[in-house]
Amino acid sequence: MALDRWIALIFVAFCCLYGYAAFFTMDQLLPPFMQRNPVWPSTFPKVLSVLGIIVALIVLLGVEKSDATEKEPSAADINYRRLQDYHLGQTLFLLGLMVLYALMLRPAGFLLATSVFLIAGSAILGERKLHIMIPVAVLATGGVWYLVQEVLGIFLRPFPFFMGV
Numbered sequence: 001m002a003l004d005r006w007i008a009l010i011f012v013a014f015c016c017l018y019g020y021a022a023f024f025t026m027d028q029l030l031p032p033f034m035q036r037n038p039v040w041p042s043t044f045p046k047v048l049s050v051l052g053i054i055v056a057l058i059v060l061l062g063v064e065k066s067d068a069t070e071k072e073p074s075a076a077d078i079n080y081r082r083l084q085d086y087h088l089g090q091t092l093f094l095l096g097l098m099v100l101y102a103l104m105l106r107p108a109g110f111l112l113a114t115s116v117f118l119i120a121g122s123a124i125l126g127e128r129k130l131h132i133m134i135p136v137a138v139l140a141t142g143g144v145w146y147l148v149q150e151v152l153g154i155f156l157r158p159f160p161f162f163m164g165v
Helices: 003-025 043-061 080-085 088-108 110-124 130-151
Strands: none
Touching (some): 003 043, 088 110
């Protein structure tokens, strides 16, 4: 079985577990006034799990393939026998950076952690123009923080914990 179908099989299993949680465990503790609402907190997870299962089954069953008799993989297909030819180092560094970002978000604050994540992530992916990369990362971080904090009214710690803000 091809690598894309293995990934689709894992994705189907994940979506089934996510759907089970959304359909059977999320709504049990809702207060009575929310139980009569047409949209519950579990509505979006239910839709996501069903759509995820549909998409994964399309890939798993090979419905999206245009020509089922094609034997040679095209240049766009992932060849699992040649994984060393792909940029696995960049991928692993980026995944590690994501984990580090999640761990540093509270202690470092949103503005610093997100700016460093965007700058380091773009550097890992190959961007070398610091005079463009740094202002774009800082402006994007500030814009997202302003929208979340001021427009949506959701508290998001902007600075490191030791600054007391």
